[in-house]
Amino acid sequence: MNVLVFAPHPDDDVIGCGGSLAKHVNAGSNVSICYLTSGDSGVRDANRERAAGVREVEATKAAAELGVQDLHFLREPDGFLGESASLVVRLVNLIRQVRPEIAYLPHAADDHTDHIAGHRVVMKALRRASGPWLPEADGEEWATSTILGYEVWTPIQRPTYFEDTTDVFEQQLSALTRHESQVIDVPYADMLRGLAAFRGSRLGSSRKAEAFEVLRLPSSSLTG
Numbered sequence: 001m002n003v004l005v006f007a008p009h010p011d012d013d014v015i016g017c018g019g020s021l022a023k024h025v026n027a028g029s030n031v032s033i034c035y036l037t038s039g040d041s042g043v044r045d046a047n048r049e050r051a052a053g054v055r056e057v058e059a060t061k062a063a064a065e066l067g068v069q070d071l072h073f074l075r076e077p078d079g080f081l082g083e084s085a086s087l088v089v090r091l092v093n094l095i096r097q098v099r100p101e102i103a104y105l106p107h108a109a110d111d112h113t114d115h116i117a118g119h120r121v122v123m124k125a126l127r128r129a130s131g132p133w134l135p136e137a138d139g140e141e142w143a144t145s146t147i148l149g150y151e152v153w154t155p156i157q158r159p160t161y162f163e164d165t166t167d168v169f170e171q172q173l174s175a176l177t178r179h180e181s182q183v184i185d186v187p188y189a190d191m192l193r194g195l196a197a198f199r200g201s202r203l204g205s206s207r208k209a210e211a212f213e214v215l216r217l218p219s220s221s222l223t224g
């Protein structure tokens with residue numbers, strides 16, 4: 001099975017669905033991660049170019065901890081992610097190249113402007129990839145059958161899917177610590193422990209879990 005993850009910034013993938021990704025790898029799936037920005041405004045005292053370099057190295061190390069090597073850095077500007085024709089074309093081409101059965105992306109109301117914009121542009125690309133509506137794009141049409149919205153900054157109000165990540169949680173935490181430039185400023189490990197325990201409580205005592213919103217593509221090309 002092919003799995004494709006869309007992350008507005010390096011580390012969103014690990015926090016939002018890192019446990020699920022480790023499980024996909026363990027099950028023999030091919031996992032690819034697409035970073036929409038390289039988090040290039042997120043490193044203290046570093047200009048965008050240097051910050052992007054630092055964060056792409058960190059993302060590569062973190063993904064390796066989860067067993068993922070196929071990474072795609074689109075290098076949109078951190079903090080200014082938006083919808084452009086060229087970005088949609090690049091996303092559609094990637095979707096048609098990877099041909100994922102499952103795609104992960106931020107849920108629609110995750111409270112960061114890049115996450116909200118990322119949700120919108122990726123949903124549009126998933127829709128456009130499935131039909132003949134983008135003449136500039138390459139590749140054969142591909143409809144992604146399962147689309148899951150993950151949470152980073154805003155818990156999903158009514159999750160519609162839970163993944164038990166108890167057995168891979170330490171691996172996920174270890175991957176998160178590879179984002180060294182981030183964990184020095186924000187207590188991400190505490191955040192992830194709390195979120196995983198909160199979601200795991202739905203599955204039983206001492207469980208860890210990730211929560212998702214099962215998403216559907218719009219059925220009308222007018223909204224795609």
Ligand SMILES: [Zn+2]
Nearest residue numbers: 008009012112
């Ligand atoms: Zn983010």
